[in-house]
Amino acid sequence: MEPHAGTTATPQEIVGILPAAGYATRLHSAGLVGSKELVEVDGRSTLEHAIARLRLGGATDVRVVTRPEKGDVVIRALAAGATVIEGRPPTAAASVALGVADLTEDQVVLIDFPDMVWEPEDGFRPVLAALVGPASGPDVSFGCFEVDEPERGDVVELDGSGRVVGIEVKPSNPRSNLVWGCAATTVGVLDGLAGFEHVGDLFTAHLPRLHLVGRRLPGRLLDIGTPEALASLETREQAHLPSPEHRERSRPPGGN
Numbered sequence: 001m002e003p004h005a006g007t008t009a010t011p012q013e014i015v016g017i018l019p020a021a022g023y024a025t026r027l028h029s030a031g032l033v034g035s036k037e038l039v040e041v042d043g044r045s046t047l048e049h050a051i052a053r054l055r056l057g058g059a060t061d062v063r064v065v066t067r068p069e070k071g072d073v074v075i076r077a078l079a080a081g082a083t084v085i086e087g088r089p090p091t092a093a094a095s096v097a098l099g100v101a102d103l104t105e106d107q108v109v110l111i112d113f114p115d116m117v118w119e120p121e122d123g124f125r126p127v128l129a130a131l132v133g134p135a136s137g138p139d140v141s142f143g144c145f146e147v148d149e150p151e152r153g154d155v156v157e158l159d160g161s162g163r164v165v166g167i168e169v170k171p172s173n174p175r176s177n178l179v180w181g182c183a184a185t186t187v188g189v190l191d192g193l194a195g196f197e198h199v200g201d202l203f204t205a206h207l208p209r210l211h212l213v214g215r216r217l218p219g220r221l222l223d224i225g226t227p228e229a230l231a232s233l234e235t236r237e238q239a240h241l242p243s244p245e246h247r248e249r250s251r252p253p254g255g256n
Contacts, residue, residue: 013060013061013107014057014058014059014060014061014108014109014110014128015059015060015061015062015063015099015100015103015107015108015109015110016051016054016055016057016059016061016062016063016109016110016111016112017063017065017096017099017100017109017110017111017112018047018050018051018054018062018063018064018065018082018099018112018113018114019065019089019092019095019096019099019113019114019199020035020037020047020064020065020066020070020073020077020095020114021065021066021067021070021087021088021089021092021095022036022092022095035070035072035073036115036224037073037076037114037115038072038073038076039115039224041117041222041224042117045076046114046115046116046117046224047064047073047076047077047080047114048076048080049117049121050112050113050114050116051064051077051080051081051082052121053112053118053121053122053123053124053182054110054112054124056121056122056124056125057110057122057123057124057125057127057128057184058110058124058125058128059110059124061083062081062082062083063082063083063084063085063099064077064082064083064084064085064114065085065086065087065089065095065096065098065099066084066085066086067086067087067088068086068088074086085098085099089194091196091197091198092113092197092198092199093193093194093195093196093197093198093199093201093202094193094194096111096190096193096199097190097193097194098194100187100190103187104187105186105187105188105191106186106187106188107186107187108128108131108132108184108185108186109184109185109186109187109190110124110127110128110182110183110184111182111183111184111185111199112124112181112182113181113182113223115223115224116181116221116222116223116224117220117221117222117224118143118145118181118182118217118219118220118221118222119217119218119219119220120217120218120219123143123182123217123219124143124182124184126143126215126217127141127142127143127182127183127184127215127217128141128184130162130184130213130215131184131185132184138163138211138212138213139185139186139189139210139211139212140183140184140185140189140203140210140211140212140213141183141184141185141212141213141214141215142156142164142180142182142183142212142213142214142215143180143181143182143183143214143215143217144156144158144178144179144180144181144214144215144216144217145178145179145180145181145216145217145219145220145221146177146178146216147177147178147179147221148177150171150174150176150177150178150179151170151171151172151173151174152170152179152223153170153179153180153181153223154167154168154169154170154179154180154198154199154200154203155167155168155171155174155175155176155177155178155179156176156178156179156180156214157175157176157178158178158214158216162213162214162215163211163212163213163214164207164212164213164214166207167180167200167203167204167207167212168204169198169200169201169204170198178214178216179221180200180214181217181221181223183199189210190202
């Protein structure tokens with residue numbers, strides 16, 4: 001579970017975390033070949049979009065947490081200059097927990113998801129500024145987006161000051177069309193995260209004691225993590241699925 005590349009971050013650095021250890025079983029049954037993180041949107045894989053967003057947000061160490069058998073993700077992440085941390089975490093929340101396991105409690109981390117594309121690409125900047133700018137800042141700062149199908153994500157409710165007053169993970173009857181797509185926080189806030197299924201479950205469980213804020217970002221959020229979302233892309237030219245030949249070329253020696 002040691003990083004492939006990069007160094008352990010100091011408290012002055014900002015670390016970006018991308019959980020990419022999922023099996024994407026539903027997407028493969030819907031025709032996806034290869035890892036979902038390598039679906040191409042606007043000429044780049046969703047993984048590369050996420051790495052670029054984290055770097056623009058100030059992350060000097062971008063960590064991709066994935067399984068050893070996802071050789072295509074490992075190769076693409078290393079080629080993009082990211083640190084790869086291998087393991088078999090059972091959930092997205094456990095993946096993030098693994099990615100921050102060697103960091104100090106006061107370390108600032110940016111959390112993003114490699115099966116999402118969102119705009120503006122520098123949207124982490126106002127999200128991070130909300131966390132570290134005030135003398136007594138919040139525990140977590142979210143980047144929030146208005147979407148057509150909020151029930152697929154983590155729905156947030158904001159008051160007039162931008163404070164989060166409600167958060168629900170994939171609700172059947174969402175009370176808002178606003179979802180969070182990225183977050184800035186410190187490692188100490190994430191204590192106990194590995195015991196949850198979704199990252200948002202931790203924030204929901206501890207909402208009464210946490211100070212959460214949301215910053216509305218003006219661009220689109222495209223989530224290709226479900227068969228319905230993948231099918232909703234307008235054309236194959238907008239989302240080029242990796243071919244079987246590409247997957248074989250990407251497989252490392254001895255990979256599964």
